[in-house]
Amino acid sequence: MKKRNSKRGNILTENVIFIVLNLIFLTILFLFLFSKMGDVGILEEKTAKQIALIIDSAKPGMEISLSIKDAVEKANKENREGKIVFIEGNIVTVQLKEGKGYSYSFFNDVELNKNYHYADEGNEYNFIVEAHKTGGAIESNEETK
Amino acid sequence: MKRLNKKGTDKIISVYWFVILFIVAAAVVYMAVVFYGEPYDVREIEAKIMINQIADCISQGGEIQDGVINGEGKLELTNENILSKCHLDFNVEDFKDWKTQEQFYVEINFYKFNKDAPDGLGSKFVEDIVAGNTNLKEYCDKKGKNFPVCVERDFYVLVKENPHIIKVKSIVRKTEKNV
Numbered sequence: 001m002k003k004r005n006s007k008r009g010n011i012l013t014e015n016v017i018f019i020v021l022n023l024i025f026l027t028i029l030f031l032f033l034f035s036k037m038g039d040v041g042i043l044e045e046k047t048a049k050q051i052a053l054i055i056d057s058a059k060p061g062m063e064i065s066l067s068i069k070d071a072v073e074k075a076n077k078e079n080r081e082g083k084i085v086f087i088e089g090n091i092v093t094v095q096l097k098e099g100k101g102y103s104y105s106f107f108n109d110v111e112l113n114k115n116y117h118y119a120d121e122g123n124e125y126n127f128i129v130e131a132h133k134t135g136g137a138i139e140s141n142e143e144t145k
Numbered sequence: 146m147k148r149l150n151k152k153g154t155d156k157i158i159s160v161y162w163f164v165i166l167f168i169v170a171a172a173v174v175y176m177a178v179v180f181y182g183e184p185y186d187v188r189e190i191e192a193k194i195m196i197n198q199i200a201d202c203i204s205q206g207g208e209i210q211d212g213v214i215n216g217e218g219k220l221e222l223t224n225e226n227i228l229s230k231c232h233l234d235f236n237v238e239d240f241k242d243w244k245t246q247e248q249f250y251v252e253i254n255f256y257k258f259n260k261d262a263p264d265g266l267g268s269k270f271v272e273d274i275v276a277g278n279t280n281l282k283e284y285c286d287k288k289g290k291n292f293p294v295c296v297e298r299d300f301y302v303l304v305k306e307n308p309h310i311i312k313v314k315s316i317v318r319k320t321e322k323n324v
Binding site for chain 1: 159166170173174177178181184185187190191194195197198228229232233234235236237238240249322
């Protein structure tokens with residue numbers, strides 16, 4: 001009787017260890033995937049390019065409201081203080097953690113009324129495209145039409 | 146003996162199982178790294194937006210904008226003023242050699258409309274306008290994501306009620322941040 005019990009116990013332990021190892025393995029795999037999916041660098045790049053493309057296709061007078069909820073949440077998680085989005089000249093920079101952040105340029109030569117966003121300002125980056133910085137005869141013709 | 150064999154088989158199955166798990170994990174990690182490691186390629190969208198902006202700058206409502214061609218039929222847009230008149234800024238961020246090597250190129254060709262030609266293209270009625278890095282043009286024939294992205298579009302426009310075709314070619318390099 002004693003022998004039988006110890007063998008059963010042995011089999012059970014082996015199976016438990018096997019299952020636990022499998023679970024650990026799968027957990028590590030999923031943790032890796034989730035860490036890749038929510039990577040700050042990727043989010044910075046995505047947000048910066050999104051803002052740059054929106055500005056590229058914008059025209060003076062447009063009011064733009066862009067949801068940057070993911071970026072704001074990430075910045076709050078990283079305890080980021082200060083501007084998370086800022087635009088200098090024609091370069092958009094998104095910085096969700098300490099470091100350089102991610103910069104991307106836009107070619108549309110426009111002036112914005114608000115070229116920054118803080119993490120505690122909410123999930124939407126709202127700005128107005130005010131006017132073109134440069135302009136020649138063509139712009140003045142547009143205005144007179 | 147039978148018992149020993151069964152135990153041995155179990156162990157082999159267990160090792161086999163972990164080999165499979167390792168292969169699956171390696172595949173998943175590889176796919177994740179490839180998918181999330183590559184930057185978003187937005188160059189084609191940028192090039193298309195640029196063409197739209199130039200088209201808006203040149204024509205409105207199917208007619209050529211005032212100020213593009215003067216009363217004598219001469220082009221007022223030049224290589225020097227195209228960027229300011231069409232509200233383009235080709236400055237880019239200070240990244241690698243981007244400050245010394247321009248990342249954009251734009252070329253505009255103006256053709257008369259020829260109804261007998263299959264593509265409608267007649268002779269050029271004014272000289273081409275170009276701006277940006279002319280070296281990028283030579284990569285347009287080459288295929289591969291490491292080369293600059295070239296987009297070409299044409300549209301019809303009326304100049305003094307005569308149809309013309311305007312071709313716009315836009316090239317965006319920015320390879321290091323998009324590939």
